[in-house]
Amino acid sequence: MRAAVSLLRNRFGSARMHAKALPWDQLKINASESIISSGLDEFDIPKGRFIQYMRSGNATKRLGMVSENGSKMIELSSRTCASPDMVQFIQQRYCMSSLLDSIQFMDVDNVSPDLILLPPIHSPGKIIGVSCNYYDSCSERRECVPKEPVFFVKFNTAITGAMDNIRAHQIAKRIDYGCELAVVIGKKCRHVSREAAMSCVFGYMIAQDITARDWNVLLGGQTLLGKSLDTFCPLGPVLVHKCHVPDVDNLWITTIVNGEERQSGNTENMIFKIDYLINRLSQFMTLCPGDIILTGTPAGTGAYRHPSSYLKPGDLVESEIQKLGKLRNKVVNPYA
Missing domain, CATH: 3.90.850.10 (Fumarylacetoacetase-like, C-terminal domain)
Known part of the structure; x- marks a missing residue:
């Protein structure tokens, strides 16, 4: 599931690297090089970018927060009182600034290759x-x-x-x-x-x-x-x-x-x-x-x-x- 990690990555600046319709593998390499060369450590810190996912061989739905470059994550649903369901999490009305401040005290993991990415929201009302x-x-x-x-x-x-x-x-x-x-x-x-x-x-x-x-x-x-x-x-x-x-x-x-x-x-x-x-x-x-x-x-x-x-x-x-x-x-x- 390496492609899942690539999909989580953000693009920076106004340069649009896909403009020449490059092959998918080459796009992944270019995105990684761009992030590494930036030298900004904050891109490795999980922020308010939420995912719902499962682990391979485990049908439990989980809620996590990933970094801007898609390399690091924190599992919120097992380490906080956050619901594993995104709609319920939104209804909990977490103070986002407090949540982002508290990540410095949480264990940060690498985004695992066995991560199975789910839609961020499964069952919206509308x-x-x-x-x-x-x-x-x-x-x-x-x-x-x-x-x-x-x-x-x-x-x-x-x-x-x-x-x-x-x-x-x-x-x-x-x-x-x-x-x-x-x-x-x-x-x-x-x-x-x-x-x-x-x-x-x-x-x-x-x-x-x-x-x-x-x-x-x-x-x-x-x-x-x-x-x-x-x-x-x-x-x-x-x-x-x-x-x-x-x-x-x-x-x-x-x-x-x-x-x-x-x-x-x-x-x-x-x-x-x-x-x-x-x-x-x-x-x-x-x-x-x-x-x-x-x-x-x-x-x-x-x-x-x-x-x-x-x-x-x-x-x-x-x-x-x-x-x-x-x-x-x-x-x-x-x-x-």
Whole structure:
């Protein structure tokens, strides 16, 4: 599971090492060399980057915190009062500054090769997405910039992990991708103002909003069915606390399919920012700890390429957002 360790690593600076579509093994080497040469010991200290995982041969779910370079970790669920379940941990409302201060007194381990990475959140109460929330995406679709966000939902049975397979279900013929910044709610909120909205956020992670485009247009538009097939929501690899993402409105996003860069965007190009989305949703419903908001995807999705380019068994989808790590999902037939 060495790839699991690589997926936990962060990319630093503005240099985007994947821009030349290098092979996966070479990417790992370059990332490691970049971190080592920095000479900053703090990158080896586990911070507010949370993972859920299991050990090989042990089905017990655990909660841990990893360093920015993915080499060191602390198991919180066995050494603190933290719940091994991420949603329950969020509900415990730990003081993050106190937790980060206390790590100096905890045993720090190397990230083991037998670590089995799980989705950071398994069973959120809600997964709510927003359609066409990037200016370049509207331009690509030749659509007007929306005056209000249009929301959709995905069911939590669609969730899969950062290294898990995406199933190309026989019922879906036009399977598309879309890398998105996922916002995780940290406390219950209703009728929250835009000014207070960001205080309701726990942290951020990467999501791939896999969509069966054919079901989005059949029978008047079956968006729910097209979005919620099993494995159509890869999440991870880590859930990064908001204190480590000070400028969430300026993160680059990429999707690479079979070594070819398909998406290249930045969260600064969101039409409706995170505070507005939380404010808007909370006027209609109670948002709860662990709820996930998918904030939209930049231009470059398969349906709007010329010619269109949908996913098929054997494809490798690599999704990356600055500071949040990387997903690496292979598309397989439904019986694999």
